[in-house]
Amino acid sequence: MEHEADDAxxxxxxxxELPALGILYxxxxxxxxxxxxxxxxxxxxxxxxxxxxxxxxxxxxxxDSCRGTLPSYxxxxxxxxxxDRLRAQSTQKKYLQQWRNTQSVxxxxxxxxxxxxxxxxxxxxxxxxxxxxxQREVLEMSYYEGxxxxxxxxxxxxxxxxxxxxxxxxxxxxxxxxxxxxEDV
Amino acid sequence: xxxxxxxxxxxxxxxxxxxxxxxxxxxxKFQRLLAHLPELKSEVAELRExxxxxPYGLAEVLPEGGLRSQILTAAQTELSEAFPAxxxxxxxxxxxxxxxTTLAAGLAIICGFSVLRLSGQVRLLQAQRSQVRxxxxxxxxxxxxxxxxxxxxxxLKDHQQSxxxxxGPVDFVVRQPxxxxxxxxxxxxxxxxLPLLPAQRGVLLGGSSCQFGQTKGLRLTYRLETDTKVSAxxxxxxGEQFPEFQTAHLTLQQPDGTSIVLWHDDNYLxxxxxxxxxxxxxxxxxxxxxx
Numbered sequence: 001m002e003h004e005a006d007d008a009x010x011x012x013x014x015x016x017e018l019p020a021l022g023i024l025y026x027x028x029x030x031x032x033x034x035x036x037x038x039x040x041x042x043x044x045x046x047x048x049x050x051x052x053x054x055x056x057x058x059x060x061x062x063x064d065s066c067r068g069t070l071p072s073y074x075x076x077x078x079x080x081x082x083x084d085r086l087r088a089q090s091t092q093k094k095y096l097q098q099w100r101n102t103q104s105v106x107x108x109x110x111x112x113x114x115x116x117x118x119x120x121x122x123x124x125x126x127x128x129x130x131x132x133x134x135q136r137e138v139l140e141m142s143y144y145e146g147x148x149x150x151x152x153x154x155x156x157x158x159x160x161x162x163x164x165x166x167x168x169x170x171x172x173x174x175x176x177x178x179x180x181x182x183e184d185v
Numbered sequence: 186x187x188x189x190x191x192x193x194x195x196x197x198x199x200x201x202x203x204x205x206x207x208x209x210x211x212x213x214k215f216q217r218l219l220a221h222l223p224e225l226k227s228e229v230a231e232l233r234e235x236x237x238x239x240p241y242g243l244a245e246v247l248p249e250g251g252l253r254s255q256i257l258t259a260a261q262t263e264l265s266e267a268f269p270a271x272x273x274x275x276x277x278x279x280x281x282x283x284x285x286t287t288l289a290a291g292l293a294i295i296c297g298f299s300v301l302r303l304s305g306q307v308r309l310l311q312a313q314r315s316q317v318r319x320x321x322x323x324x325x326x327x328x329x330x331x332x333x334x335x336x337x338x339x340x341l342k343d344h345q346q347s348x349x350x351x352x353g354p355v356d357f358v359v360r361q362p363x364x365x366x367x368x369x370x371x372x373x374x375x376x377x378x379l380p381l382l383p384a385q386r387g388v389l390l391g392g393s394s395c396q397f398g399q400t401k402g403l404r405l406t407y408r409l410e411t412d413t414k415v416s417a418x419x420x421x422x423x424g425e426q427f428p429e430f431q432t433a434h435l436t437l438q439q440p441d442g443t444s445i446v447l448w449h450d451d452n453y454l455x456x457x458x459x460x461x462x463x464x465x466x467x468x469x470x471x472x473x474x475x476x
Binding site: 016018021022025026029030031033034035037038043046047048050051052054055056058059060062067068069071072073075076078079084087088117120121123124125127128139140142143149164165167168169171172174175178179 | 196197200201203204206230231232233234235236237238239240241242243244245246247248249252253255256257259260261263264342345346349411412413440441442460
């Protein structure tokens with residue numbers, strides 16, 4: 001039971017079993033909250049958004065395991081909701097558009113082995129350490145701070161092409177490294 | 186004839202695609218590649234998955250312990266509506282209009298424009314009594330709730346699904362409102378009765394047919410200047426099913442921030458739904474009514 005798969009828990013939740021939501025929250029609540037807090041910089045708003053995300057998982061039934069894993073669904077959904085709220089506050093339109101695009105995941109992915117959130121965190125941290133510092137900086141600036149790449153280029157005083165290249169190679173490296181590390185799990 | 190791309194270049198294009206930073210020339214190139222290399226799709230999916238993992242690199246921050254129970258309580262309220270205990274009872278014709286009974290089901294209610302905020306089921310029932318004809322406000326039995334709940338929850342669900350639909354929120358795009366009636370097959374309406382928002386308040390993106398149980402209708406989707414999307418419903422409810430509001434409008438607010446304003450005329454029930462403060466949504470209703 002301890003390692004009941006996320007998908008099975010989501011199915012139970014959709015059948016109206018509340019305890020399933022409790023387990024899902026225990027597994028993924030802190031990462032959802034972490035993104036919300038990082039983006040919104042307000043505990044109250046982050047809590048509110050975390051609730052919104054989990055209720056949305058229950059209510060909209062738009063999670064589909066064929067399109068990606070639950071962690072990826074939740075982080076993407078959270079990010080999109082953070083963007084909605086930031087957008088209400090400011091006008092970083094170009095960046096918003098970019099992240100909107102990542103919403104339309106429609107392809108199948110290799111099912112990930114079930115690993116705990118702690119293992120997941122350790123894997124990602126380790127994978128991120130293999131990125132060059134500029135690659136990581138650019139990826140994180142655009143992920144958490146909602147900056148467009150031209151904005152980042154201006155801030156860092158480097159050409160746009162360089163920023164693009166750092167971000168793309170950084171993402172490729174992250175994917176490659178995650179694959180390698182998961183193989184080892 | 187352009188040079189074929191190296192695997193490395195293709196991968197970088199895929200990464201740029203996932204990051205949303207392709208130039209238009211690159212985007213065109215990538216679309217052509219996607220058409221010829223089906224395996225690129227799984228590459229894209231894997232890159233999206235990797236990107237979505239970035240926040241796992243954050244130092245873990247734990248929310249306050251109270252958040253868990255707050256979420257579970259909110260979920261419990263919704264689940265008890267969606268899965269009422271007496272789901273398999275003999276359907277009997279309810280005198281309770283479907284909307285009014287939903288009021289008992291855990292939404293915070295703001296009645297009319299007088300902004301009366303209530304919570305808790307008992308108080309909700311009391312509010313219901315004070316706002317509707319006494320004979321309609323008889324405390325409802327579970328089967329009545331299950332029978333009558335579906336309308337409003339379906340409407341909310343329809344609104345929410347339209348916002349996340351990858352194909353866009355509307356079934357058909359229109360330039361002018363007078364194109365709308367002809368685009369609907371199952372639902373009869375006229376331009377004069379449509380819930381039309383003045384153009385300066387919001388851009389009409391298009392319309393969609395809807396059906397909630399036996400109730401047919403349409404949804405118009407507007408985009409406000411703030412980019413918030415608003416769903417305006419026009420539903421064909423037979424007269425006797427109309428709830429009788431003491432005030433002209435009934436405003437509901439969901440715990441997640443979604444607001445709903447309901448009103449009706451002799452022929453249709455209207456609803457405006459959006460993730461907006463209730464006052465803003467009410468202002469939009471006023472604007473619609475003035476057109």
